[in-house]
Amino acid sequence: MVACLNDALICWDFTPGFKTWCLLRLAECQYEYIRNSTQHSNMRILLSCSTDAKHEARLWLETLFGVVHDGGHVEALCDSMADNAAYTPAAVMVNTMKFLYRGNRLWKIYQNFLALDTKTFLWMDFSIVS
Amino acid sequence: MFSSDELQYIPLEQFDNDLILAHCLLGGDRIFQLHTRARGPALSMHTRIPNMQLVTLMDLLACDRLLFGDTTLVSESSILAVLPGQQLSVVSYWRVVAGVEIVKALYTLLAGSDHALVMDIGAVRNVLALVAQCTPPVLSIVYQAGVVQVAFGMGRDEVHMTPVPPEAPTQGELGTLVTFLVQSTRAVNASVSFSTVLAAYGNSPGTITAGRPVGLHNGGLLE
Numbered sequence: 001m002v003a004c005l006n007d008a009l010i011c012w013d014f015t016p017g018f019k020t021w022c023l024l025r026l027a028e029c030q031y032e033y034i035r036n037s038t039q040h041s042n043m044r045i046l047l048s049c050s051t052d053a054k055h056e057a058r059l060w061l062e063t064l065f066g067v068v069h070d071g072g073h074v075e076a077l078c079d080s081m082a083d084n085a086a087y088t089p090a091a092v093m094v095n096t097m098k099f100l101y102r103g104n105r106l107w108k109i110y111q112n113f114l115a116l117d118t119k120t121f122l123w124m125d126f127s128i129v130s
Numbered sequence: 131m132f133s134s135d136e137l138q139y140i141p142l143e144q145f146d147n148d149l150i151l152a153h154c155l156l157g158g159d160r161i162f163q164l165h166t167r168a169r170g171p172a173l174s175m176h177t178r179i180p181n182m183q184l185v186t187l188m189d190l191l192a193c194d195r196l197l198f199g200d201t202t203l204v205s206e207s208s209i210l211a212v213l214p215g216q217q218l219s220v221v222s223y224w225r226v227v228a229g230v231e232i233v234k235a236l237y238t239l240l241a242g243s244d245h246a247l248v249m250d251i252g253a254v255r256n257v258l259a260l261v262a263q264c265t266p267p268v269l270s271i272v273y274q275a276g277v278v279q280v281a282f283g284m285g286r287d288e289v290h291m292t293p294v295p296p297e298a299p300t301q302g303e304l305g306t307l308v309t310f311l312v313q314s315t316r317a318v319n320a321s322v323s324f325s326t327v328l329a330a331y332g333n334s335p336g337t338i339t340a341g342r343p344v345g346l347h348n349g350g351l352l353e
Contacts, residue, residue, distance in 0.1 A: 014328060018343040028334045031343075034327040043327065065284065065304060072286030077311065080289065086317035092310040096329055107333060116333040123328040123344050126312045128274040130320040 012125055030101060034094055042095040049078035057093070064095050088128065096120050140241045140249045142170035144217065147253050149233060151260040153191055158228030161185060162257070163196055164235055167219045173212035174245060176238040182224040184208055190223060193264035212239075231258045274320050279311040 022029040036043045044060040061070040081089040147166040186206050202219040212218045241247040281289045284304045314320050332338040
């Protein structure tokens, strides 16, 4: 799989060298592709701030993170988007590590305070076309 | 390829050529790239293509597809020297009006101390169906510059924490939430799209940044 923009020929992907290197060290390195799919709904896109869109975004946060409310997260995003409405704003929320393999105890489990810290790197391609 | 002189032959170790259509110009004229490789005794090689004009590099449009990565010369002269035992690899560019169907590249090779040995070589190719190697880019879309902000964690305070550094420590499950806010730098009617997120995780210092984890995939293989 590679990460391609819609209708674009230019894509980004993990290099084969990195994937090979990482797969040999699952105790200290893992990688994943996060897509906007229904199967693994660990990405939520907010292109508008209609009542329905905000409700769906809050529901997504509450469901995936098990919280009773989002602490004003979506409303704050919509405030920012409203302030910059002329500049085609959009928000993308990503739930990293949701489906990460944690078979090795070295990986950070939330209540295991003795585990090593995890450093997360994200690469995302945005395209703004007029 | 043919030789036009039955009486004189110059023994060559190598002689081959290739012709590609480089550009189709707006007025209908076409520019061909002629690539010739020759190896043999000391020679003076004269090249001509009937009804075509040798063009200078100044007249060429920039096109990476026409570049050679080896020691191939780009020549603006129709006369070149082949040194004994060394391969001459040379490209030249030729311009012709629209509608040409057959291209004949004619080489006259002169050898010997007083150029007494003369051998003609001709190469013929039907170029009617050739497609130009380089075409002007047709842009139907305009990309706009944009600004991307990022917030780590959940809640109003996290979103409003500006400017946000490119990296920040977070804790717990809520710390795994990363929110991107993207917008154009110009107030134009635009659309925003994005691709799959590539995520890599490491639990020891320098694990991920040691190599080159992500690369451009532009129709070819990544290194």
